[in-house]
Amino acid sequence: MSFILALSPILLILFLMVGLRWGAARAGGAGYLLALLVAVAFFGSGAQLLATAHAKALLLSLDVLLIIWAAFLLYRVADEAGAIRTIGQALPHLTGDKGMQALVIGWVFASFLQGVGGFGVPVAVIAPILVGLGFSPLAAVIIPSLGHGWAVTFGSLGSSYQALMAASGLPGEQLAPHSALFLGVACLATGGMVAHAAGGWKALAHLIIPVAVLGVVMGVAQYGVAVAGFWNIASFGGGLAGFLVAIPLARKYSGDHPEGARLGFGKVLLALSGYIILIGVILAVQLIPALSDLLGGVVLRVEFPQVSTSLGYVTPAGTGRTINLFRHTGLVLGYASLAAYLVFRKAGLYKPGAAGRIALGTLRSVMSSSVSITSMVALAVIMEHAGMTSTLAVGLAQGMGMAFPLAAPWIGALGAFMTGSNTNSNVVFGALQLRTAELLGLPAVVILAAQTSGAGLASVMAPTKVVVGASTAGMAGKEGDVMRRLVVYTGLMVVLISLLTAAWIWF
Amino acid sequence: MKSWMAWLKKHTFEMHSLAFVLMVLSSAGLYLASRSGADALVIGWLGIFIAANVLLVFMK
Numbered sequence: 001m002s003f004i005l006a007l008s009p010i011l012l013i014l015f016l017m018v019g020l021r022w023g024a025a026r027a028g029g030a031g032y033l034l035a036l037l038v039a040v041a042f043f044g045s046g047a048q049l050l051a052t053a054h055a056k057a058l059l060l061s062l063d064v065l066l067i068i069w070a071a072f073l074l075y076r077v078a079d080e081a082g083a084i085r086t087i088g089q090a091l092p093h094l095t096g097d098k099g100m101q102a103l104v105i106g107w108v109f110a111s112f113l114q115g116v117g118g119f120g121v122p123v124a125v126i127a128p129i130l131v132g133l134g135f136s137p138l139a140a141v142i143i144p145s146l147g148h149g150w151a152v153t154f155g156s157l158g159s160s161y162q163a164l165m166a167a168s169g170l171p172g173e174q175l176a177p178h179s180a181l182f183l184g185v186a187c188l189a190t191g192g193m194v195a196h197a198a199g200g201w202k203a204l205a206h207l208i209i210p211v212a213v214l215g216v217v218m219g220v221a222q223y224g225v226a227v228a229g230f231w232n233i234a235s236f237g238g239g240l241a242g243f244l245v246a247i248p249l250a251r252k253y254s255g256d257h258p259e260g261a262r263l264g265f266g267k268v269l270l271a272l273s274g275y276i277i278l279i280g281v282i283l284a285v286q287l288i289p290a291l292s293d294l295l296g297g298v299v300l301r302v303e304f305p306q307v308s309t310s311l312g313y314v315t316p317a318g319t320g321r322t323i324n325l326f327r328h329t330g331l332v333l334g335y336a337s338l339a340a341y342l343v344f345r346k347a348g349l350y351k352p353g354a355a356g357r358i359a360l361g362t363l364r365s366v367m368s369s370s371v372s373i374t375s376m377v378a379l380a381v382i383m384e385h386a387g388m389t390s391t392l393a394v395g396l397a398q399g400m401g402m403a404f405p406l407a408a409p410w411i412g413a414l415g416a417f418m419t420g421s422n423t424n425s426n427v428v429f430g431a432l433q434l435r436t437a438e439l440l441g442l443p444a445v446v447i448l449a450a451q452t453s454g455a456g457l458a459s460v461m462a463p464t465k466v467v468v469g470a471s472t473a474g475m476a477g478k479e480g481d482v483m484r485r486l487v488v489y490t491g492l493m494v495v496l497i498s499l500l501t502a503a504w505i506w507f
Numbered sequence: 508m509k510s511w512m513a514w515l516k517k518h519t520f521e522m523h524s525l526a527f528v529l530m531v532l533s534s535a536g537l538y539l540a541s542r543s544g545a546d547a548l549v550i551g552w553l554g555i556f557i558a559a560n561v562l563l564v565f566m567k
Contacts, residue, residue: 025523025563026564028563029526029560029561029562030560030563033557033561033564047546047550048546050537050549051549051553054534055537055541057534058538363524367523371527371530374527374530375530378556
């Protein structure tokens with residue numbers, strides 16, 4: 001009975017989002033209210049416990065939201081200058097081969113965009129480009145949707161990964177190797193699926209070499225960057241490495257080049273300058289000790305007392321999430337955004353009133369996800385402090401036993417499907433996966449890698465993302481067709497992660 | 508009720524902003540109230556956090 005009660009807020013969110021098609025903010029609010037009710041009425045949570053849980057949740061939310069806000073700000077700075085459009089226009093001129101176009105634009109460029117932007121941007125930007133190149137609207141939505149899934153966890157400048165670290169309390173250095181390894185393998189499989197979606201088995205056979213080369217290059221680059229401690233630019237690094245290899249590779253699959261004038265190298269370089277600045281700023285902050293120390297001077301650290309439920313579940317005293325204010329990834333992105341804005345302004349790429357449009361556009365775009373994350377983080381922290389997460393973990397450990405590694409990616413996938421976000425899935429299920437792994441004596445870093453990999457890959461078929469993608473390719477009202485195709489590819493991908501997780505743990 | 512829901516839908520951004528500010532302020536208030544051991548204040552701030560989420564539920 002207590003297992004069902006503990007599960008009820010999660011089931012409610014699932015029902016509201018999938019069954020009734022509520023948005024994440026609305027469903028998150030309802031889930032929070034039910035979690036609070038269950039925590040008080042059935043798990044003995046008192047006023048002090050709830051106050052502590054809410055305050056901790058605020059710190060966790062800010063830790064994740066700072067990155068989301070700044071990542072979107074950087075994207076808006078580049079988009080307002082026309083940089084994203086310029087990069088998108090330059091790519092089709094690399095090759096006239098349809099399958100290769102699908103790989104370069106729908107996989108490599110989609111991964112790059114996910115690395116720097118995310119939030120549904122890859123599909124929204126790429127689907128119209130592919131339609132313009134002659135792909136069917138269905139293929140134009142499917143290809144970038146599949147193409148960016150492997151880059152979601154380390155994408156959006158690491159916001160989902162930050163959420164995994166925040167929810168589990170484990171450092172990024174420990175979580176990175178397995179997460180990046182699983183997603184690297186998924187990257188290779190993604191290339192094959194993109195080629196298949198573009199032209200069936202024939203296209204896959206024709207493109208097997210570029211799929212293998214690009215898959216290995218992007219997967220290894222993401223792994224290397226993530227393990228080196230630069231996890232916030234790991235997807236971006238993977239996408240960039242993919243670009244560097246795709247350019248000469250595409251010439252070997254030239255086909256019939258599309259019409260239209262080629263863009264100059266200088267114009268494309270200027271379009272990319274915002275992201276080049278980002279790399280420079282991140283490297284400077286991480287590698288110059290004096291700068292790192294200077295920015296690391298202000299730390300937001302809050303002490304919390306021990307709290308317990310009337311049923312005896314104890315959460316020990318300790319510090320909540322520590323936020324290194326001026327060295328936080330969100331602030332670092334903010335510095336890069338400001339520098340990029342100045343470069344684009346100096347180059348005369350902005351029309352009058354650009355700063356206002358960037359600020360307002362960013363605010364309007366992030367507010368819905370901000371409230372849904374704040375509600376869902378509060379839900380997750382209340383569940384943890386009330387002992388609900390522990391109850392679920394015990395139930396799962398008893399029910400699944402040593403078969404749990406097979407289920408772990410599916411739990412992450414379910415969370416992403418219902419909340420539309422890898423970040424939200426990690427927030428809601430991160431602690432649960434950790435507890436269950438600990439109870440079963442399984443390596444937590446592998447289970448958490450399975451959680452975030454499953455979540456990232458399945459996030460592409462969340463109803464909220466499918467609606468955005470379908471609308472930009474003229475498929476509005478036919479989201480069901482998109483979903484039917486995506487569910488097969490995505491399901492196979494999560495099966496792959498399940499097998500990898502089980503193999504890693506069992507053998 | 509219908510016109511009220513329609514008004515909320517028309518002002519989604521403003522209402523989400525209001526809910527967000529209420530949640531942030533009440534979380535900070537909850538921390539301060541719990542430090543001083545004032546249970547009545549805790550319940551008051553909790554009420555504000557709950558109200559923000561009720562507002563979200565009504566946002567179609």
